[in-house]
Amino acid sequence: MEFSEVIRNRYSCKNYSDRPLEQEKLDAILEAGRLAPTAKNLQEQHIYVLKSEQALAAMDAETPCRDHAPVVLAIAFNQEHVFKYPGGKYSSGIEDAAIVTTHLMLAAYNEGVGSCWVNFFDPDKLAEALSLPENEQILALLDLGYPSENGMPLPNHSSRKDLSETVSYL
Numbered sequence: 001m002e003f004s005e006v007i008r009n010r011y012s013c014k015n016y017s018d019r020p021l022e023q024e025k026l027d028a029i030l031e032a033g034r035l036a037p038t039a040k041n042l043q044e045q046h047i048y049v050l051k052s053e054q055a056l057a058a059m060d061a062e063t064p065c066r067d068h069a070p071v072v073l074a075i076a077f078n079q080e081h082v083f084k085y086p087g088g089k090y091s092s093g094i095e096d097a098a099i100v101t102t103h104l105m106l107a108a109y110n111e112g113v114g115s116c117w118v119n120f121f122d123p124d125k126l127a128e129a130l131s132l133p134e135n136e137q138i139l140a141l142l143d144l145g146y147p148s149e150n151g152m153p154l155p156n157h158s159s160r161k162d163l164s165e166t167v168s169y170l
Contacts, residue, residue, distance in 0.1 A: 001109075001110050006106050006109050006110050007106065009109070010105065010106060010108075010109035010115075011152075011153035011154070011157050012115075012116040012117065012153070012154065012157070013067070013069075013114030013115060013116050013143065013145070013147050013151055014067050014116060014151070014154065015067055015068070015147065015148045015150060015151040016067055016068045016069045016070065016114060016143070016145035016146060016147065016148055016151070017145065017146045017147065017148040017149070017151075018068075018070075019070075019145070019146040020070055021070055021071050021113060021144055021145055021146070025111045025112075025113055026049070026071065026144070028107060028111055029073075029104055029107045029108050029111060029113065029144065030047060030049075030073075030104070031107075032103045032104060032106070032107030032110075033045070033047055033073075033075075033100045033101075033103050033104040033107070035103065036096075036099045036100040036102075036103040037099060038092065038096040038099065038100070039082070039083035039092035039095070039096055040083045040092075042081055042082065042083060042092070042096070044077045044078040044081045044082050044092075044093060044096060045075060045076070045077050045096060045097055045100045046075075046076045046077065046078065046136055047073050047074070047075055047076075047100070047104075048073070048074040048076065048130065048132070049071065049072075049073060050071065050072040050073070050074060050130075051070070051071050055072075055130065056072065058126070058129040058130055059072055059074075059121075059126065059129075059141065061129065062121045062122060062125055062126045062129060063118060063120050063121040063126075063141070064120075065116070065118040065120050065121070065141070065143070066118075066143055067116065067143060068145070069114075069116070069143035069144055069145040070144070070145045071143075071144040071145060072118075072141050072142065072143050072144065073104060073141065073142040073144065074126070074130065074132075074138050074140075074141055075097050075100055075101045075104070075138070075139050075140045075141075075142065076097070076127070076132060076136040076137060076138045076139065077093040077094075077096060077097040077136065077137060077139060078093075078133075078135055078136055079091075079093055079135050079136065079137050080135045082096070093137065093139075094139055097139035097140065098139060098140070101117060101139065101140045101142060104142055105117060105142060108142075108144055112146075113144055113145065113146060114143075114144070114145055114146060114147040114151060115142055115143060115144050116142070116143040117140055117141075117142055118140065118141035118142070118143060119140055119141075121138075121141060123137060123138040123139070126138055126141075
């Protein structure tokens with residue numbers, strides 16, 4: 001699939017079918033996340049694949065946003081192993097995990113798999129429920145699965161501001 005087609009046509013899937021996600025497709029998606037750039041190539045991300053009934057129940061207890069997806073990726077980063085910006089106030093953890101999540105999301109569409117970036121949850125509560133290491137922070141959840149027959153983009157999916165509203169030349 002052409003990259004322009006991937007970025008133009010992918011959408012946040014809100015309704016998944018019962019069809020299981022093949023391991024080969026999941027592996028291809030995870031590989032795309034592994035190849036994502038990170039500051040100083042520190043690769044501080046850790047992706048937790050939530051597939052078990054117990055893990056998915058822990059997620060469901062923290063957010064209503066799984067929409068019956070059979071697999072959810074919890075994208076976290078090691079807060080102690082990030083690039084610190086000059087001045088020491090900021091670090092690269094959130095942006096690096098966001099880049100990884102974006103790669104995962106686009107790779108999913110390229111594999112014919114629906115996805116939805118979920119940020120409606122308390123990262124600390126979910127990390128505790130999943131027994132994640134204390135030094136890791138969850139940035140996002142990414143639902144994965146095949147869209148149901150009536151799955152389609154939300155009505156506002158194609159609504160975009162004009163470039164003149166979001167870009168300035170200095």
